[in-house]
Amino acid sequence: MNNDRISKSIPPHVHTWQTGRKSIWIAVLTLIPVIAWSIVLFGLPAIYIWGSTIFTALITDGISSLVMHKKFYVSDASVLTGILIAAAMPATVPLYIPILASIFAILVVRQFFGGVGSNWMNPAMAGIAFAYVNWPQSMLPQLNPLNWQLDTLTGASPMAAIQEGFNAYYNTSPSIMSGLISGADQAVTSFLNIWIFNPLHAKLPEGYVNFLLGLNANTLGEAGLLFIILGSIVLISLNLVKIEIPAALFIMYLVLVKIFGLGISDLPTVDTNILTSLTMGGFLLCTFYYATDPVSSPVTRAGMIFYGILVAFLFYIFSRHRAFIEGGAFAVIIANIFVSSIDKLVIRIKILLRSKSA
């Protein structure tokens, strides 16, 4: 009605440039290289998966708001939800799974609880968990999506291959997983070793470039690890994410890995390798995109840190006893349950401290 006029006449008349919509669209922009790269790697199936989740999310949002609120309104957040759901899908998944997961995420988790800003659970994570729990077989990744690059591959399961790789690393060659090294990896690693690491008397084992470029990725999102790292730098520098959550999550997870290990190898030095732990199981995607969703995370600073630690614990547990490759979704969903309690506790302590000091 007169909303515009009213908002004009009341102070403050100046604002920060950040808005909810802008932060969503910038997050989407940072994910576009991930989408593009996964399409390069996986081809047509990737296009179908990304397209189906985004499209389904938008349609579901529009229809449900028309039915529930008698007003056609599509929230920008649906685009991000669709992208995040697709990021956790393996390239070989049948198309009905991402579509149903998107419908579940938007309709049940977001719209039934009151729309954008009112959902207590991260809708994208709920969609991912929905898919993993209902169709565990289809959600198992095909380890070898890129036959043309990984011709030496023989392992039957990813963990076995990694295990073999680690053993090989410590016995013979300086790579973290000799069975999975692509030509690109060898080229980049040797280049970096000659120009950067050898002058510093260090040596980069082969295999990390594979991870960065997603050459042995399990899901679409993991394929763009390099771009996720770049995107997270953009999001943090523009102050669009709650920085306390990824910071706490990062530190806590690394501490846990250092102490208890990843559970992938008998050799303690391999098991507690930090770089390996960061590249596995969509950890970075979980840290910077899944766990930092503003709506379903705490609002207080202490609460954010506590939440980050909680997610790190759960993520560690899920990734160590890996029933599903995307442990992050379950970790975030379970941590979401505690968010309102965390906020209540922190604010109560704050009020108590203030009344004491006053």
Next chain:
Amino acid sequence: MRRIKKFRHGGLYQRGQAFVGGQSIENAYLPNHALLIFREHEAAGEPDLAVNEGQLVNEGQLLAKATRNNALNVHASIPGIVRKIMTIPSPEGFNTRALVLSLQGHFKLNGAISGKRPWQSLNRHELSFVLQEKGVACTATGLGLHQILGNAHGVDTLIINAIDSTNYPAHEIVILEEYLNEVMEGCAIIKKASTVQSVLVALSGSRNQKLEVNIAKAAESFDLQYRIEYFSDKYPQAFPHQIISALGVNKNKNPCLFLVPGTLYAVYNAVSLNRPHIDQFVTFGGDVLKHHQLLKVRIGTPVGRLIEECGGFIHAPEIIALNNPMVNGCISNLDTPVSKTTRSVWALSKSATRLGVPDNCIRCGACIQVCPERLDPYLMYKLLGSGSIEKIRGQLDACTSCGACSYVCRSRIPLSVHFKNKKKEKLKDEQ
């Protein structure tokens, strides 16, 4: 190197282009018509009219006499005929009576070389009476200065607040530099009229060697104990609460008096030159204004006329805000006059205001981190929405309505205005 002081919790830095300071003050043209409003403050009482419509008045003549609580005397800023007495809405949203003067006659005060009043021989009550009679208002709050002095029991420090903490500064520092002797004499008068022992000059930004030397000279000639402190440009550093917090003193132990240089200049005029509060320094700025200027304006001059003097607009402004755009109101009418509390006028485009339609809260938590009083605007907003005010009574009382939470709100929810209105309602209920 002296440490730059700042308050501890919350606050925000406004990035971007600020109005370039360090300019000289120019006298604005005299208006043909002046519109004098009777109330500067929502809680102020209305003064009683002392003239009739059609009467010819001299420059500086008393037009309305304050008889009620918080009321201020109103003087004629230009000589002329009283055309009309009417009721107009003020920029802050309340209605006030106002009086239109049309220029006629000659200026008696302007340029007249009059002897200085030997105020040193006056006592506290006489000085306070002079301030009341000349209608001197605190330009930052709109309260009568005599009232502030009357309420300030046991005050021992006068803080000259020349801090600019936003991109929209009032340029009190320029007034301090240009009229340093007058401002320091104003300080000496306030010292005589209250229990103030020493003066603290609060400046923002980096060290200003030249100003320090000049202040030392001026303070010596008026026998003032003074010290200079530099403060950060974190918003809302210019608020009294935050200055106290940055100084690290106990407010209950050392109560302070906060005045801006513009007010002290008015004090000097009233007491030393026997001239009522009819001049006001107003900064004109904003990204759609052609020339940015700091003008010495007769009170009652329409803002539109002054904007014309600044070269007009480059294109139509989205909003014309008064004073601090974070807190104060805006004007919808270019005939709105300059009043005793008008310190700056900002003509802003859409790209400067970044206004938006309020949306659902997305729980980003920015308001909690930015609050300088360590409140929880998020929780307060939610509880106000559900009607349970009792739980946040203490937080509502502590809110200073600085607007930092609304500034950072990603959903453009006008949080601080909600809190201010609720506070007002609550006060009304209690009365």
